[in-house]
Structures are given as C-alpha cells and as structure tokens.
Amino acid sequence: MTNKLIIAGFGGQGVLFAGKFLAYKGLLENRQVSWLPSYGPEMRGGTANCSVILSDDPIGSPIISKPDVLIAMNLPSLDKYEDEVVSGGMIIVDSTLIERKVKRSDVKVFYVPATKMAQEINAPTLANMILVGKFIKETGAVGYENLEDTLKKIISARHQDLYSINLNAINKGYNF
C-alpha cells in the first residue's frame, strides 16, 4: 500500500513538522517513507507545503502530482491542490480558517475546526497535529500507538514538556 499526502498552509503553521511526524512514524513502522518540503522565500509567511509518501514498496519519485490525501490549512492551499487529489481520495480541511466548502464530490471530505480546537486546548500552534490525528484516524496510513516514540525522534529531550501537548492535540483530532 502507498499513501501520498500533501500538507499545505501558511509558513509557521507547522506544515513541515506535521509531515516530519508522519514520515518518522512510518519509518518506525518499517515502511518506506519520503518527505519533500517546499523551500525558499515562500517559507516566510507565504504558502508552505510538504509531500509525504508512506509505502510498503521502494519509493520512486518523492514528488507528488496526484495526492491521495490533502490536508489544507488555508484557503490558497485548498484552491491550489483541490483539483489535484485523486478521485476517491480525501481532503481534510481546517474549517476554522477555510470558510468555503470543497467543490469536489468524488472525494471524502472532513471539516475539522482545528485552529479553534487548538486554542481550546491551550495549544494554539498545534492545529497541525490535530489534523494529523484526524488523518491517522481516517486513513490508517500509520498506527495510532507509540506516538510518543515518534515525538521523541523529532522533538529534542530539552523540550520534553512538548510531548504531552502534542499527544493531546493528536488525540483531539483522532477523536473528533
């Protein structure tokens, strides 16, 4: 099985971090993974995106032109990638920041008010991880166990106070 995911939003929303989390989760599950960020001036407040592939087979190109899943964290990202998602694919929308509905009728859509939920759990910067939780729930692309092991790989021990709030955010998204 191969999952091709694009996560897109503003620079600063943790798009790249969310992708890195999922890539590392895949790695710890012994799957083939690749993570490709957008880079350059767009990272500073413009649109940022990353492409994550999780696969049971060796990964050819890390570039995704037709994602199975899109996580859209702002309107320009939804506008840009909505039509690229494969038929039968999935779009997860941060409905706090994106007011419009998805126009496609051939994809599964989940509206998650992630930014608002993040504020409610006192973790306003973790809308990304709430959406990651929803992604795990709806795709099963990676498992829901051993999340903390993955966080330990990408957050240094100096910041271990961040493990629990990240876990909490993922749980909130998973159970939404």
Added chain:
Amino acid sequence: MSEKVLMKGNEAIAEAAIRAGCMHYFGYPITPQTELAAYMAKKMPKIGGVFLQAESELAAINMVYGVAATGKRVMTSSSSPGVSLKQEGISYIAGSDLPALIVNVQRGGPGLGGIQPSQAYYFQATKGGGHGDYHIIVLAPNSVQEMADLTALSFDLADKYRMPSMLLADGTLGQMMEPVILPEKSNNSVEKPWAVTGTEGKRKHNIVNSLYLKPDILEKVNFERYERYKEVEKNEVRYESFMMDDAEFCVVAFGIAARISKNAVIAARKEGIKVGLIRPITLWPFPKKPLADAADQVKGFVSVELSMGQMIEDINLAISCKKPVILCNRAGGMIPSPEQVLESIKALGGNK
C-alpha cells in the same frame, strides 16, 4: 550503528563526510545546500574539526586547495552560481593533482537563476568546468542514502587517483528527507607521500604546484595525468540497470530524474511496453559501454534531464549515434512528471 534515521540529503552528506574523516569544511551559504554548511557549523567545533564560512566562494575553494595540499580530507559545498565561482580553484586543485570533494546541490540557471532543482550543470561538472585539460570524478546520487554513501566513495576515489571529485546533486535531493543508514566511521585515506606536512629536516621537501612554464614539461604532466584518467575510466564506472533484460527502449537518467523515470518505466511496463532504465551513477567516467551494448538491443533512447539537454550528447557519443535519442526535459527549476516521461517513451515508438 545501523539504525535508520530520517535526514535531509544535505545533512546526510555532511554527516557522511565527517564519518569519512573529513575534518575541514570551507563554504559560503547558498540555497538549496545551506543545511550542509549549517550542519558542519554545528558539528565541527564539537569534534575538533574546522568549519569556516569564508568571505566568498573563491576564498573557500582556495582554502580547500590549501588543506588538500597537506593530504587531509577536505570539502566545500555550494549550489550552481557558487560552484561557477569555484571553477578557477578546482582547476588549480586538478592541476596540482590533489584530492578534494566539491558538492554541487544544483539549482536553476543560468546567471543567478532560481532556487529550485536543476541538472543544468552536467556540462560544467563533466567537461572540466574550469580552464585547461582536466577531469574531475562526478558522482550523481539519487536518494538520501546515496547522498551519504557516495560522499564516502567520493573521498576514497579522490584520494586513490589524486584528483578532485564532485557530488552532483540537486535541490530536491538536498531538501528531501528519507531514511538513511549512515556509513560506519572509516578513513580509507591512502598514503600521501606528496603531502606538504613539514619535512622536520628528514626528507626532501614536497612541492604542490600547477605552474609549469616549460611547455615540454607541462605537456608531460598533462599526458601523465590523462594516463591516470584512463585508469579511472577503466575501473570506476558505476551505473544501475533496471528492467533492461528484454527492453526494446531505454530511458537514461541520473539523480532525481532517474527516480521519476523509474515510475514511468514501471507504468509503461504495466501497459506492456518493454522499456528499461540505465542510470549513470558516475557521470564522469560516463557509462559508455553499457549504453553502447544497449544500443545493439533497443530501438531507441530517451534522455530525461532537468536541463535543456546536456547528458544527451554523451549518450549519442557513447552509442555512436546508432539509434535515435530523444530528449524529455524540463528546465529552470521545473521537474518532468512520470506521465511526461511515459509520453516520451511512447513518442519514441513504444506506443503499442
């Protein structure tokens, strides 16, 4: 030690270089290779190595020249415009028969160009780049794992043949993260009796130099150097062959283009098109023989490149223009899709 970690290609090069015994890094920042310099800046002071951000690319390459003369493993890295600036120094290093590693994480050009991935520096890397008759060994990784593995190999080959080597990557490979098993610590550095390390009054002093004013001597040095290049061409060609056994068409691509091409080859096979892929891993020495052999087997070639078509010339030379070679390309930082490569395979006659 064999734990798989997730790393950016740029970081994998840096860590692999350190593990290969490179304790000297000189550079000047440029996107999309900056993570490499940043990694060195962080790590080198902790392990007693040297990280120095020079005032320019020219300064950096000449610092590399200096350390190379002492026989220590040394490297620099940059991206396309920066590597152009280094060409004079690379020529001097080649002309002094010194080993050193230069990394080019290519971006779109010419001129200042852009910052997105490119392969438009194939000519510069494989045909000398700077002034005078010389070659450098050019290795083209296509994964983060190879970014690490070929870094170690680049140092070994440079030492073995006393010549500069280049890792020719691109922005995608530099920026992407993939699992990588970092190579074990090793230093296969050979004896370097030519190094200028201080005689302590015990031996005749060594001279590192590229200036030979007497033409007959300079000619002799050139001829000798090219004898060494013949050895490199004989011993060090590396390539990957994929689904070539029964292939009627052959895609040729290196680096990131080869990964895209592999997707296209698999897709074409599903449609019943007999196509394979030859991926040069060494761009110099170029895998001439495997391509010449393939020319006796296939009906035609597709050269897939992130440039206006550079490697395609070497393919035509390698196969003595025996079979048609068509170009499938994007340029300026754009990347061909597997679908575009598939269309080219069909255009070549692979359309059943």
